[in-house]
Amino acid sequence: MKKIIIVMMVLATILGGTKAYLDHQLHVELNKAIINNQVAVEFSQISSSLLGQVIINNLQINKYIQIYIDKIILSNAYQFYNKLPESISVNLEGVKIPINKKAQQIPLIISTLGYAPYYISLKELYNLGYVNINANISLAIELQKTKLSFVSTINANEFGKFIISIEFNRLSESFNTMELVSFQLKYFDNDLVNKVLSYLALRNNKTSQQLRQKFITKLNKDIRQQNITNNLQQFLKNSKILTIDLQPKIPMDINTLKTLPIQNFKLQITASN
Secondary structure, three states: OHHHHHHHHHHHHHHHHHHHHHHHHHHHHHHHHHHHOOOOEEOOEEEEOOOOOEEEEEEEEEEOEEEEEEEEEEEOHHHHHOOOOOEEEEEEEEEEEEOOOOOOOOOHHHHHHOOHHHOOOHHHHHHOOOOEEEEEEEEEEEEEOOEEEEEEEEEOHHHOEEEEEEEEEOOOOOHHHOEEEEEEEEEEOOOHHHHHHHHHHHHOOOOHHHHHHHHHHHHHHHHOOHHHHHHHHHHHHOOOEEEEEEEEOOOEEHHHHOOOOHHHEEEEEEEEO
16 A cells, blocks of 8 residues: 555656646747747746646737736647647637727728718727626637638627637638638627617617618618628617628638628528527
8 A cells, every 4th residue: 555655656746747847848938939929928827737738827918909818728738749639629718808998080991881870989889888808718629631610609798799610621821821611600699789779879869770770771772682681680679699601602712702792702691589
C-alpha cells in the first residue's frame, strides 16, 4: 500500500511539474505572438489542463475597439502540436464590449439607398441604455476532408441570442479563396426590436406601425420578393425568431461572391415564435 502511495505521489509531482512547465511555455509563446503581430492584447494568466484545454484569464484587447473577456477556454488544444485539428471548441465567458457613445455619421451606402430613417447609431443605442455588449460566446469548428463547418452561439443578453452556421468547401490558407456552401443566421429577439422601433418612430414623428409599414414598402420596392418582406413584416410585428438562410447557387470562393449581386444567391428569410 505504501508503495502505491509513493508511486502516486511521484506521478503527481511529475505531472504537476510538467503542467507548470507547459503553462510557463504557453505564457511565453502567447507573449511572443502578441509582440510579433503587434496586437494590443493583455492577459493576466494562461494555463493548461490535463484534458488538453488551454485557459486564458482576463484578456483585454485595445485595437480599434475595446474588448474584455473574463475567460477563454480552448478545448482539444493538444491537437495543434501535430496537425490541423479535426474539431475545435472555444468558449468565451464574460465578453464585454463598451458601446461607443461618440456621435457617428450614417454610413454613406445606407443614406444612398434611402434607409437612413431606419438606421440607429451606436450613440443612440447608448442613450437608450445599452452601455455595453455583454455576452457569452461558444465556437465549434469541424473539419472533414475538404469541408469546414462553423457554428457559433452568441448569448448577448439584452441584445438577444444569435446562432451562426457556415459551411465551406475547398479549404485553403486564405479565407478569400475558400468556397462558401451555405450561411445561416438565427436571431432570437429579447425585446430589442420593439425598443428600437419605438425610438425610430419617435425620431421620425411616426407611430411604430407607420414606420414598420413604410420600411416594408421600401423593401418591397427594392428587392421585389414578397415572401421575404412578408416574413420580415411578421417578425417586426410580433415574432421572436428571425432566420436568414443564404446560399450561392453553386459553391463559390469568397473573392468571387463579393462581386455578385444578391440575385445570384438563394435567400430565404423566415419568422417564427
